[in-house]
Amino acid sequence: MLIDTLLGDLPRSAFLQEHYQKQPLAKPSTAAHLRELATWATVDRLVETTSCDLLLVRDGKLWTGSRPSSAQEARALFAQGYSLALRNPDRYDAGLAELGRTLSAELQGTVNLQVYCTPAGYGSFGWHCDPEEVFIFQTAGAKRYLLRRNTLNPTPLHETLKDETDVSRERTPIQECRLEAGDWLYIPGGYWHEVTAPDQESISISVGLMPPTPIDVLDFVRTHLLRSPTWQQRMPMLGHASPLSDPEKMEAYRSLFRELGGELQRMLEDPRFVLRFMAAAATAGLRSSVLREAPSREPKQ
Known part of the structure; x- marks a missing residue:
């Protein structure tokens, strides 16, 4: 080495x-x-x-x-x-x-x-x-x-x-x-x-x-969550026209966050997801130093 x-x-x-x-x-x-x-x-x-x-x-x-x-x-x-x-x-x-x-x-x-x-x-x-x-x-x-x-x-x-x-x-x-x-x-x-x-x-x-850093994990997670129906759902309405009171809005969001956290935890604990992240991180490193352009002419004397 x-x-x-x-x-x-x-x-x-x-x-x-x-x-x-x-x-x-x-x-x-x-x-x-x-x-x-x-x-x-x-x-x-x-x-x-x-x-x-x-x-x-x-x-x-x-x-x-x-x-x-x-x-x-x-x-x-x-x-x-x-x-x-x-x-x-x-x-x-x-x-x-x-x-x-x-x-x-x-x-x-x-x-x-x-x-x-x-x-x-x-x-x-x-x-x-x-x-x-x-x-x-x-x-x-x-x-x-x-x-x-x-x-x-x-x-x-x-x-x-x-x-x-x-x-x-x-x-x-x-x-x-x-x-x-x-x-x-x-x-x-x-x-x-x-x-x-x-x-x-x-x-x-x-x-x-x-x-790689945990921030990279977060970015990688997002690309997979884009395909999740749970993470694509619309959040409870917060506008003045909402039929929910402020405490009810808070409880609705807390309940949804627990559901999202559970799905996120299952994803992060899945060995297949871990392997996909490891492979992506290694590939990104190797691709970051690649010959992309050859010299076009000889240096001037």
Whole structure:
């Protein structure tokens, strides 16, 4: 398994028990075989020959101009201190797609893969947290990570991430980690982190895995309840023309809710339904990192 190769002398059981979804882990050198997946040649090709989404950010501020159409334009902005953030490049690169699918198959989760190029002496997004379980693979140069546990919203969802985060309210200790080419870092979902390339330019791959949550179960349940006559029935009237008194309306709704709860409980306890959800969750993860567009032309020289 890829995860076993990455862990090196650390047993998988120790990683799953002590680190995964709990606390960060950095490992030196064991990701060296992934270095060729993200090089300047990879970045140039993705910028010039695909429609890969590209963000440019310098110390927390986004570039407001148009997307660079050539590697020369992108590198000119890089020289001005802008990090290049290629989003979902696994849709256009077979090697990156395979990396995402492999991690999803081994650890389960929908994939959010990005390639970052950060110039020396600059950072990108400042302090922030991600809902996914994040694996960072350093492919060139070096990066410095500051990390701290999130006690304000320890297991965020995409829907519950705030636009304005205030990490200053945290009192958890700050951890520091430096990644060199061939190293990798695991950051649990929700962990605060700040990233800079202090002394040399950096290229890295970020693979975020979003595991299934009970909210996903709720969404899956809804698709099945749409076929249930019990859940399609109309609720008792609440308008002023209703013949029921307010206490009678309350009792009618309580009775209906008990009936709905019973059907919902029977569904959730059905082994067949559980297996259907497990299969759907696994399939969603594998489909989230699939090669969808091949390069259309050679990069410009």
